[in-house]
Amino acid sequence: MNSFTVKTNTLESVGWRTLAYIVLIGWALITILPLFWMVYSSFKSNEELVRDIYAFPKELFDNKNDEYIVIKPQLNVVPDYDPEVDTRERLIIESTSISPGRRLMVHFLLKEELPAPVAALEPGDTLELNQLPLDMRIRLSWKTIWFNYRSAFSRGRLGWKFANSLIYAVVSTFMINLFGLMMAFALSKLQFKKLSLVIGGVVGIGYLISINSLIIPLFLMLTSINLTDTHVGIILVYTAFGLPLAVMLDSQFIHGLPSSLIESARMDGASTFRVFRSIIAPMSTPVVVTVSIISALGIWNEFLLVLVLASSEFTKSLPVGVYSFSSLTSTQLGWQLAALVIATTPAMIVYFLFQNRLAEGVVGGAIKG
Amino acid sequence: MKKRVRRELLVYLGMVAPALVIYLFIVAYPVVYSVLLSFSDFNPNRGGVWNFVGFRHYETMLADSNFWYALKNNMIVVGISVFGQIPIGFMLAYILFRKMVKARIFFQTIVFLPHFLSTIVIGIMWKRLFQADGPVSRLIQMITGDPTAQFELMLYPETVMIPIGFALIWIYTGLYMIIFLANLQKIDENLMEAAKIDGATESQIFLKVIVPILAGTILISTILAIAGSLRGFDLIFSITTQGLQRNNAMVLPIFMYQTAFQNYTNEMRFAYGAAISNAIVVISLILILFSRLLSRKRDF
Numbered sequence: 046m047n048s049f050t051v052k053t054n055t056l057e058s059v060g061w062r063t064l065a066y067i068v069l070i071g072w073a074l075i076t077i078l079p080l081f082w083m084v085y086s087s088f089k090s091n092e093e094l095v096r097d098i099y100a101f102p103k104e105l106f107d108n109k110n111d112e113y114i115v116i117k118p119q120l121n122v123v124p125d126y127d128p129e130v131d132t133r134e135r136l137i138i139e140s141t142s143i144s145p146g147r148r149l150m151v152h153f154l155l156k157e158e159l160p161a162p163v164a165a166l167e168p169g170d171t172l173e174l175n176q177l178p179l180d181m182r183i184r185l186s187w188k189t190i191w192f193n194y195r196s197a198f199s200r201g202r203l204g205w206k207f208a209n210s211l212i213y214a215v216v217s218t219f220m221i222n223l224f225g226l227m228m229a230f231a232l233s234k235l236q237f238k239k240l241s242l243v244i245g246g247v248v249g250i251g252y253l254i255s256i257n258s259l260i261i262p263l264f265l266m267l268t269s270i271n272l273t274d275t276h277v278g279i280i281l282v283y284t285a286f287g288l289p290l291a292v293m294l295d296s297q298f299i300h301g302l303p304s305s306l307i308e309s310a311r312m313d314g315a316s317t318f319r320v321f322r323s324i325i326a327p328m329s330t331p332v333v334v335t336v337s338i339i340s341a342l343g344i345w346n347e348f349l350l351v352l353v354l355a356s357s358e359f360t361k362s363l364p365v366g367v368y369s370f371s372s373l374t375s376t377q378l379g380w381q382l383a384a385l386v387i388a389t390t391p392a393m394i395v396y397f398l399f400q401n402r403l404a405e406g407v408v409g410g411a412i413k414g
Numbered sequence: 415m416k417k418r419v420r421r422e423l424l425v426y427l428g429m430v431a432p433a434l435v436i437y438l439f440i441v442a443y444p445v446v447y448s449v450l451l452s453f454s455d456f457n458p459n460r461g462g463v464w465n466f467v468g469f470r471h472y473e474t475m476l477a478d479s480n481f482w483y484a485l486k487n488n489m490i491v492v493g494i495s496v497f498g499q500i501p502i503g504f505m506l507a508y509i510l511f512r513k514m515v516k517a518r519i520f521f522q523t524i525v526f527l528p529h530f531l532s533t534i535v536i537g538i539m540w541k542r543l544f545q546a547d548g549p550v551s552r553l554i555q556m557i558t559g560d561p562t563a564q565f566e567l568m569l570y571p572e573t574v575m576i577p578i579g580f581a582l583i584w585i586y587t588g589l590y591m592i593i594f595l596a597n598l599q600k601i602d603e604n605l606m607e608a609a610k611i612d613g614a615t616e617s618q619i620f621l622k623v624i625v626p627i628l629a630g631t632i633l634i635s636t637i638l639a640i641a642g643s644l645r646g647f648d649l650i651f652s653i654t655t656q657g658l659q660r661n662n663a664m665v666l667p668i669f670m671y672q673t674a675f676q677n678y679t680n681e682m683r684f685a686y687g688a689a690i691s692n693a694i695v696v697i698s699l700i701l702i703l704f705s706r707l708l709s710r711k712r713d714f
Contacts, residue, residue, distance in 0.1 A: 065514035073524045224433035231429035251441045257645045262444035285440035317425045346532035364534040388535045396530045408596040
């Protein structure tokens with residue numbers, strides 16, 4: 046009887062295990078495959094994407110024998126140097142295989158670096174990559190491979206927006222950590238418990254309030270003090286909305302630190318500020334890391350605030366830049382995919398580096414909130 | 415002594431002040447502002463004089479067919495979150511928790527990943543995946559052998575929420591999986607061992623032991639899902655180009671955004687937008703209260 050039960054249990058558990066593997070592997074594939082497609086397709090030319098949406102990239106990498114045609118300078122050929130400053134003569138060539146005739150894949154070659162027969166080519170003449178000097182060939186080859194990325198950076202001006210996103214994430218996260226930790230320390234280790242309860246409650250409610258539901262008053266307020274379309278205004282809002290989670294997680298953590306440490310430091314004559322700086326702050330590193338990653342990723346990905354507040358290119362962040370770039374260039378799928386990869390790669394790197402910390406922080410916030 | 419307390423209080427306030435001032439000014443004050451604004455006739459084109467107009471904007475909203483259409487779509491999103499993301503997340507967490515598979519950290523990491531990627535970017539990605547000549551259409555063509563087959567669900571108002579729901583599940587299931595996993599790991603192993611010795615099967619252990627213990631977690635996840643799906647803006651905004659596609663996939667946050675920031679002909683656009691914003695909050699609170707009541711009745 047007993048052995049019979051065990052046997053059915055094993056049989057049953059083999060069945061369950063198989064099912065479990067099918068479900069999890071299936072879900073993992075559904076998660077990875079779209080992202081995988083996005084990443085490898087961002088290295089495909091538009092022609093390749095139209096020909097076969099699934100094929101792996103080839104054209105941009107296999108560029109040793111690419112053919113180019115010499116073209117005349119025209120208004121729609123945007124130089125990658127400043128013609129006002131740099132007046133050296135250049136040969137303008139366009140690829141005959143990647144977006145031919147559309148003036149998208151264009152190179153400007155310094156005539157003084159070219160061998161005489163190539164430099165003498167006239168508009169309409171064709172040349173092959175291997176007619177060029179080696180270092181120029183290598184440079185053009187790299188430029189071809191990164192064609193989509195170069196276009197996304199230059200035409201979407203994503204470099205500047207990337208920097209903005211970084212500024213928003215880093216500065217706001219720093220302020221969230223500093224102010225959040227100070228408040229959490231006061232709330233959990235200093236006297237005035239009743240006051241702490243009230244302040245903790247008021248700030249705690251903020252965890253349920255999102256930027257999205259207050260976007261109109263935020264816009265009107267910041268307009269009235271001339272802080273829309275400024276880095277300061279956007280950073281202030283991110284800081285304010287990041288504080289509740291930080292105060293919550295920091296308080297939990299600091300509460301768990303032994304009070305005896307603080308008392309003995311006090312005995313030795315350390316001021317409250319000194320205790321904060323020399324004991325609390327260094328010991329809180331684990332929770333600070335957790336809060337930093339959650340806040341920074343949240344700010345990196347935030348969209349609506351910058352969409353509403355940023356009216357100039359000067360303050361736009363990467364998600365807003367990628368969004369408008371993708372609606373302006375709907376025919377250039379390769380460029381768009383490159384822009385998407387540019388926006389997700391930093392988040393993915395941070396995520397994979399700090400995966401465990403993130404899980405803890407998210408759960409801590411969700412449950413205690 | 416008294417002097418000492420006063421000094422301590424000053425230090426205390428000094429530690430609390432930076433965070434508190436920023437918070438009160440940028441989070442708490444706009445809450446009040448938003449409520450007042452929705453009851454006023456604030457007109458941005460006319461120097462911003464405020465007069466109390468009662469529930470006028472809320473009445474306009476209730477008479478607006480766009481509001482009801484957006485609300486309907488929002489309710490679909492809530493349904494997808496509560497009855498899609500949470501059960502699937504629970505199931506995946508349970509599989510990981512019972513150690514039915516190897517490489518658990520790997521699976522956990524992968525499933526949780528989309529939650530940390532920009533929702534705007536993910537929306538654009540799915541838009542491209544779902545478009546007429548996109549990969550999903552191509553997949554359908556390969557499976558059915560019909561070279562003209564297309565993925566059409568994004569095109570019609572009746573079906574547009576299906577692919578959107580899929581993308582929402584794709585993004586958020588990992589979050590609930592992580593929440594359930596963390597709480598499952600707090601359960602006493604002996605409880606399940608005891609049930610096993612008593613001859614309980616896997617499904618009995620799940621239904622009779624695990625689910626009742628996690629009732630609280632299910633409720634919290636439901637609250638998170640309701641609040642999150644009512645204010646969700648980014649995914650639908652980017653997957654359909656501003657919820658348009660002939661307004662098919664309009665949801666309340668996008669309706670609010672367009673009212674306040676794009677409809678320049680409406681002189682009351684900010685006040686009306688604030689009313690919609692507040693309605694979203696009120697609807698979330700009602701649904702959350704409702705789910706609490708429901709869970710109490712079921713004796714969880």
